[in-house]
Amino acid sequence: MSASLPDVFSSSAAEPHPRELPLTDQVPAASSRRIVALVMPELLIELVNAAVAGHARGPWGVVLAEPAEVKGTSDEALRPNARLDAVSASARRCGVRAGQTIAEARALIAGFTVEKLQPIAVERALAAIAEVALGFGATVSVGLPDTVWVDVSASAHLFGGEAALTEELAERVRALGHTVRVAVAEGPALAGAVARWALPNANGKAFHCVPTESAAEAVSSLPVLSLPLSDECQEFLVRLGVLTLGDLAALPRTTIASRLAGEVGRALDLARGIDPTPLVPYQLPELIVEEVSFEYGLDGIEPLLFALRGIAARLAARLAGRGVAAEKLVLELEHDRSIARLRAGKDRTKLVFALSSPLTREDELRRVVSSRLERARLPAPTVALRLVAPSVVSATARQLELGDTLAGKTDVEKELPLVIAELAADVGETKVGVLKILDAHRLEARSTLVPALPPKPRSAGRGATRRGPGPRSATPLSVHVSGTPLEVVEGMSPFDARAPLTRLLPAPVRFEGALRIGATVAFERQLFTIEALRFEHRLHAVEWWNGAPVTRDYIRVWLRSTESLIEAVVYVDRANGKRYLQAVAD
Amino acid sequence: MLPDGGLMRGGVVELAIAGSGLGTTLGLAAVRAFQQREAASFGTRVKPWCAFVDASSTLYAPGVAASGVALERLLVVRPPAEAVGRVALKLAESGVFELVVVDLLGTLGQPLDFPLARFGRVVRRLSMAVDGTNKSVLLLTDVRVERALPLPVAQRIELTRSAIDRLSARVAKDRRGRVSAQRPLVWTRGSAVLAPAASEGTADVRKLA
Structure with a gap:
């Protein structure tokens, strides 16, 4: 199949210069390992831009602070020989590249400015991307400063194949505000190299796929600089004229083994499309x-x-x-x-x-x-x-x-x-809910507001605590009731079986008047006449275990004003003889 | 007695009561009727959600249950007085609740000193939220409260309780002009004074209007 490079790569001008590869989107054998590499080539620039958004500026670059600087001396001026970790597009157009020193950049551009970025900011950004990637595969790994890998060996079919998976994943990362390049290969090193160095095309393909069976051919045009080798080793190969992985794969292993020492084995394996590099799982932060x-x-x-x-x-x-x-x-x-x-x-x-x-x-x-x-x-x-x-x-x-x-x-x-x-x-949380009847004798203890929706079972996250059984629901009461027998249904007191008391005052209001028909009382600057009254029931030494037992006589009264008739309940505190308006059936 | 044969759907209805007698009971009767009617019309035992804005924080669970309301399907919100309009709008605009009862009345011993003059704008937005739907908003107000302008409700019903079992009611305002004179009613617990109107009929009339 011919080369297929996506147009989703929006940073074709970014370093390093990409190479065109004979890649395919062929679905690999099910048994092979498949790793997706997400490379964010502009991550450092994007992070600085996000921190100082809205400020116009000329060509500029970014230097990642050293860990020692993070501890105490992060505000000190950058040294001229500090190397740039990333440069803006305008600086690139002027010939400045990442890896140059600040002095070199300022020799090219007089007004070149430098921003210092803390590594923790980069780690947070990569962590956020890694958590998004977790939705696509079981194992995710992070590589500073700009790469995230995810193992999709067992999950690609759930998304309709590698093409659909990588397209959706890239879309999610773009939604976080990052430019992203994506590639799928047998191992993280190969996938990362292809994602970083492959040339984006605008032929509609959404990802780079390196088939396991023809990986050597697929990566043969990548430069040797794309391999994770030491600088000395890469310089040595370039001096020899070995510029691509294809050139490297063509060399006999026994001939170059003595010259490249320990790195030769891995380099040759990668050049031949073999990548057994393990994926180090990313540990999710708790919070x-x-x-x-x-x-x-x-x-x-x-x-x-x-x-x-x-x-x-x-x-x-x-x-x-x-x-x-x-x-x-x-x-x-x-x-x-x-x-x-x-x-x-x-x-x-x-x-x-x-x-x-x-x-x-x-x-x-x-x-x-x-x-x-x-x-x-x-x-x-x-x-x-x-x-x-x-x-x-x-x-x-x-x-x-x-x-x-x-x-x-x-x-x-x-x-x-x-x-x-x-x-x-x-x-406020306590002001929203559904009403619940509680099992109690006192009127004020029989009603409460509880959450409207039942709590969900906890199966993830920290702080999982067992919830209590909650307030007890009401059960039938056995209360002495004067007068005619009343139908008492479950959860209802004799009060409820008559004209229901729909309102309960948050605090009882003192009833300053005689409790007899024809007596006049005042509430809210309004005069009422007691038109009728009826004894309801008596509570005697209720809740004695609290140390202050309640002893009350409840009386229902009908209060007539010039405009309305109100039905209410007054109780007499038998301990001191005082009377209080407590509930209204309005 | 009501022009639509029940509580108007797709509009804001004001129930203006003299004093605080019977306002809550009638509001709860409307909630019960909506819960039962909607559950029956969909052929399900699951009752729809209604909401009650209880700014005086006095709604009493045993009394509400005794009124026939399914407690687990009545969302009660107890906002401070200054947040009543905002809360009512959120409830109505969510489209979740068949009936939203907004108590602007309070009760004896816990009155609400609510400035109705500023509530006109809220009522307009409430009307827009339920217009064209099968849902209703019921405002419980005090008929004696003076106001510079009447609230822009679709219907205003004035109620007075003259005796324990007697009411007198009149439709003081209707968006299609169907006002009526004072009419005596016999009130007993459970009477369906505020049952919802048939949804299809009102929808047709609303289109004509």
């Missing part, structure tokens, strides 16, 4: 954190809502890659310290969202968080935004209902958890 920082403090909420879209999308991609959903979110806003101190405010704002139902999609996460963020009062401009998913559970997939979708119906099962989460974020 899923996405953050963005700003060079200057952002005033107001609108820019933050815009930045939230990006970090919510990245968090959702990572959740999807792990196959989990967030059941709690924390949004941390870091403010400009000096302004916060000047205004006597805190330099951090923390918003916690306990979700009634685990969420995983970007729009869902964003809706919940933005519903509170857009009403937040911030003490100072914001310099960083951090979204954390501290508690996750397994995400449950649900089958789509085509009929409902076509009919334009609201998907209640999907929408309800989202609405509840939004409301909980807005007014």
Whole structure:
């Protein structure tokens, strides 16, 4: 099959210069190992651009800080002999290349500027990509500064083949804001070399595939510089005139073994399309954190809502890659310290969202968080935004209902958890739910608000705790009732069987008047006359185990005003004789 | 008694009550009717969701259950007074709830000092959210509260409780002009005063309007 190189590679000008390869998209034998390499050639540039977005600048380059600098001296000026790890497109057009020193670059371009990038930022970016890749294969590996590998030996058929898998994977990585090159081969070294060095074509192919059975032929045109060999070894081969892997494969192993020492075996194997390099599994961090920082403090909420879209999308991609959903979110806003101190405010704002139902999609996460963020009062401009998913559970997939979708119906099962989460974020978790009847004698202890949706079983994530059985449900009561016998159904007190008490006051209101027909009482600057009253029942020494047993007489009263008639329940505290209005049947 | 033969669908209905007598009971009766009617119309035992915006935080579970409402299918939200409009809009715009009851009345001992003057804009947005659907929004208001302009609701029903078992009601406003004079009603527990109107009939009328 002829060479097939995708047009998805949007950075054809990036270094190193790619070579055209006789590659195919033939599906390999099922038994062979298949590794996808994702190479992000512009990663360092993209990270710096994201950190200082919106600032026009001339040609520039990036130097990765050394670990020693990270600890204490990261702010010191870069030395002229420091080597550039990446350069911008405008610098490349002027002839500057990665690997040159800063002094060399400034000799070519007078206004050349350099940004220092912390390795931790690169590691975080690669970790985010690795988590996305986890959704496509069981084992993922990360290679600094710009490569992620994923083993798709057993999963490619689930996505409709290697072509469909790599196309979808590349699309996901692009959604994170990265330029990406993709290749599939027998091992990580070969796949990485092909992804980095192969020439992109615009013939509609979505990926580079190196078939196992013809790998030697497929990689024969790659330069020897693409092999993971030492600089001395590569220089030696180039001096000999061995420029491509094809040239190297043609050399007899016994002849060059004495000259290349230990590296020869691996180099020749790779040149012949054999790559047994093991894939070192990437260890997932426990906490899923996405953050963005700003060079200057952002005033107001609108820019933050815009930045939230990006970090919510990245968090959702990572959740999807792990196959989990967030059941709690924390949004941390870091403010400009000096302004916060000047205004006597805190330099951090923390918003916690306990979700009634685990969420995983970007729009869902964003809706919940933005519903509170857009009403937040911030003490100072914001310099960083951090979204954390501290508690996750397994995400449950649900089958789509085509009929409902076509009919334009609201998907209640999907929408309800989202609405509840939004409301909980807005007014408070304890203010949203469904009512539940509890087993108690006192009226005020018989009603509570509980979460509307049952908790999902926890099968992933940390902090898995066994939930308690919750409040006891009501059982039939045996209460002495005066007057006619009442029908008492399960969960109902004699009160409920008469005109139901629909309202219970949060705190009883003192009833300042005589409890007799015709007496006048005042509530809310309004006069009422007691039109009728009836003794309901008595509680005697209820809840004695609390140390303050309740002894009350409950009386139902009908209060008449000039405009209305209200039915209410008053109780007399037998310990002190005081009367309180407690519930209303309105 | 109601022009559509029940509570209007696809619109915002205001139930203006003198004092706080019977407002909650009627709101819950409407919820029960919607739950039962919708479950029956779809031939399922699963009742649809309704919502109750309970700004006074006084809704009492045993009383709600005794009113025939399925507690597990009634979402209760207890926002502060300043968030009532926002919460009601979220509930109505979600399209999840067959009926959203918004209590702007409170109760004896826990009244809501709610400025209705600023609620007109919210009512318009609520109307847009449920327009063309089978869902309804029921506002419980106090008939005595003075307001510069009437709320832009589709229907306004004024209720007065003259005795324990007697109500008088009138349709004070209707978007198709079907207002009525004060009419006495006999009130007993469980009477279907606010059952939902038949969905197909109202849909046709709505198109004509």
